[in-house]
Every structure is written in C-alpha cells, then in structure tokens.
Amino acid sequence: xxxxxxxxxxxxxxxxxxxxxxxxxxxxxxxxxxxxxxxxxxxxxxxxxxxxxxxxxxxxxxxxxxxxxxxxxxxxxxxxxxxxxxxxxxxxxxxxxxxxxxxxxxxxxxxxxxxxxxxxxxxxxxxxxxxxxxxxxxxxxxxxxxxxxxxxxxxxxxxxxxxxxxxxxxxxxxxxxxxxxxxxxxxxxxxxxxxxxxxxxxxxxxxxxxxxxxxxxxxxxxxxxxxxxxxxxxxxxxxx
Amino acid sequence: xxxxxxxxxxxxxxxxxxxxxxxxxxxxxxxxxxxxxxxxxxxxxxxxxxxxxxxxxxxxxxxxxxxxxxxxxxxxxxxxxxxxxxxxxxxxxxxxxxxxxxxxxxxxxxxxxxxxxxxxxxxxxxxxxxxxxxxxxxxxxxxxxx
Numbered sequence: 001x002x003x004x005x006x007x008x009x010x011x012x013x014x015x016x017x018x019x020x021x022x023x024x025x026x027x028x029x030x031x032x033x034x035x036x037x038x039x040x041x042x043x044x045x046x047x048x049x050x051x052x053x054x055x056x057x058x059x060x061x062x063x064x065x066x067x068x069x070x071x072x073x074x075x076x077x078x079x080x081x082x083x084x085x086x087x088x089x090x091x092x093x094x095x096x097x098x099x100x101x102x103x104x105x106x107x108x109x110x111x112x113x114x115x116x117x118x119x120x121x122x123x124x125x126x127x128x129x130x131x132x133x134x135x136x137x138x139x140x141x142x143x144x145x146x147x148x149x150x151x152x153x154x155x156x157x158x159x160x161x162x163x164x165x166x167x168x169x170x171x172x173x174x175x176x177x178x179x180x181x182x183x184x185x186x187x188x189x190x191x192x193x194x195x196x197x198x199x200x201x202x203x204x205x206x207x208x209x210x211x212x213x214x215x216x217x218x219x220x221x222x223x224x225x226x227x228x229x230x231x232x233x234x235x236x237x238x239x240x
Numbered sequence: 241x242x243x244x245x246x247x248x249x250x251x252x253x254x255x256x257x258x259x260x261x262x263x264x265x266x267x268x269x270x271x272x273x274x275x276x277x278x279x280x281x282x283x284x285x286x287x288x289x290x291x292x293x294x295x296x297x298x299x300x301x302x303x304x305x306x307x308x309x310x311x312x313x314x315x316x317x318x319x320x321x322x323x324x325x326x327x328x329x330x331x332x333x334x335x336x337x338x339x340x341x342x343x344x345x346x347x348x349x350x351x352x353x354x355x356x357x358x359x360x361x362x363x364x365x366x367x368x369x370x371x372x373x374x375x376x377x378x379x380x381x382x383x384x385x386x
Contacts, residue, residue, distance in 0.1 A: 001269070010338070033343075068336075068337050069331055069332060069333075069334050069336065069337060070334045070337045115338065117336045117339040118336075118339070118356070118358050119358070145322065214332075
C-alpha cells in the first residue's frame, strides 16, 4: 500500500510517502511560510525523491484536526483534489494521534496540546503500552489554568507533553515533562503510519466524505456565556 | 490600565490621531475598536496605515471580514466583526491564525466579540459628540507614547 500524507495543522508543514510499512521520504519545514505556497511543493519533492507518482497512491492522508483553521483547510483541499483525480481512498488522521504516535513506545502517559491562542489549548491524552496508544481524554479546548485539573481527572501520571504548546502545558501541569522540540509538530511520516493503521481497521473514506475536524468551540463558548450570565446576575443584585 | 483621550472635529483629524498611534503599533499587538456606524473606526485605521507607511488603500472589511495590509513597518490584519456573534464563527474567519505574533490585529466592532478581547488588547472607543465631534479614548495595559 502506498500512502501520501500531508500535514498543515499548525505552523510546520510536511508531506511524506510511505510504502508497505516504510516511510520512504518526508519533506518537513517550519520556516514560517504559508502552507498555501509550500505544501504542494513538498508533495512534489516527496514524489520525486521517492520515485513515486500520484498515480501510484492508494491512500491520501491528511491531519484533519484540530488545529489552525486556515491550515486544516489548505491540507484538506489539497488532499481532496489529488484523491478526486485518481479516485483514491482518504484517511482523516486526528492531529493528536499523529502527535502521540512517535511516543507510543515511551510507556508514559501522553498529553497532546496545540495552541488555541489567548492562553487556551486544544488537548487530548493517551496511555501508551508496548507501542499501542489508548485515548483517555476526549479532544477539548481548555484554558491553560484548567489543564492540570483535567489531567488529574483522567488519572494521568508521569505525563509527557507533545505539541506546539508543550512548553506552556508542561509548566501548567504538576510533574509533567515537555517532550521537546522533536515532538512539538506533526511530521507527515507519522500521519502515514497512523493512516496505514486506519486502513487496516477499515477507517478510510472517499474524497467526498473527507471532512476536517475543527473541534467545536461551542462548549467553551457556552461556558463563557454561562460565566457572563452569572456575572451580570451578580451585578443586578448589587444594583438593587 | 493607561487611558488617553482625544477630541477630533473631522475625519481627517481622526485619521491624524491614528497616524500618531501607528508609532506604537508592533507585531502581535491586538487593538479592539468600539464605536457606532460612521464613528470613524476605519478612518482611524486608515491613519494607522498611513503612519506605518502602507501604500495601498484602506477600506472597511465589511464583506471580506478581514483585510491584510502588508508592506508597511508592521503588517496588519484589519477585521470587521459586525457580522460575527460566536466564537465558532470567529474561528471560521481564521482569526486565531492571525494571533501568531507576526501581524498586528485591528478589530472593528469588538462589541460583538467580548470573548476574544483579552487583557493584553489595546481598546479604542470612538463616540459621537456634539456638532460632528468625535471623542476618542485609547486604553492600554501598558504605557504608550504617541
């Protein structure tokens, strides 16, 4: 099985080619240029350097979210376009799975965090056991100040933190360790590996069915509105 | 919080205050703007761009939601939040992608997005006064000189 994977879910962007259990080539950069200018160039680079062509690809994989709104749409649009042309299958790989994947052999509890701006993070968590990841926290948006409590509620211990907000999150969570620069951003090679596992589990879809997963902010919004309501109710009491 | 007041008597004077304000604009800065229709929010922003040395035109991003002004001393994203009412809608404009510290972000109609205005934002309120006067109030978490 040949997989082309792309990632543009955060500041870094990458493309990788995978064939039968091996990542053949990965083009990765975090040079600050916009994905709309560079992602297709990286795909081209991956094809040329691996000796593959779009016609060989069985599965097009993309990190489907959560992450940067603009970035997710660029990756999604690119993969949909290529898969439509060849009628290939697609894999919508969760961003957090691609982030946790390289730490699956660590035996540690893994917290994955992406910067959602304004002192908030998108987060999820996994337990790793002999290279197998078990998801133990549903994807959510949290203020950094609430992250420690959320991690405790999941019963996580000896936590290793990955993702572009790992430094801030490791500071916010008691006893957590920042996994470091190598694990801050998704690498498309990891997206290939996750996509291959999804293919084995029958979790592929058509280009038409491929959808981004933006991570609904409505819960965060509801919480905030509730807080605002409480505050305004408090003000009314004062006025009287 | 540091507060600065100005009174202007024409659109040109409002632009001139914006032009002075440009001297303290820096990448990563968010500027929340408040004021009724026609108060002068776009005029103020046009003045900012003049002060930053931006060569293009500055118009209200009513339909585009966001205009990007690149090439001045600081690149600026100019938002109009008039039609935005929820955090999901705001996310769907790409707003949060602009908060990566590379550009300054100016937000007209910030009344609509209180959830996205944090305590690091500079707030600019423009109010109608008698005889076409405008009262401009700049509130900044840090002391600014302009």
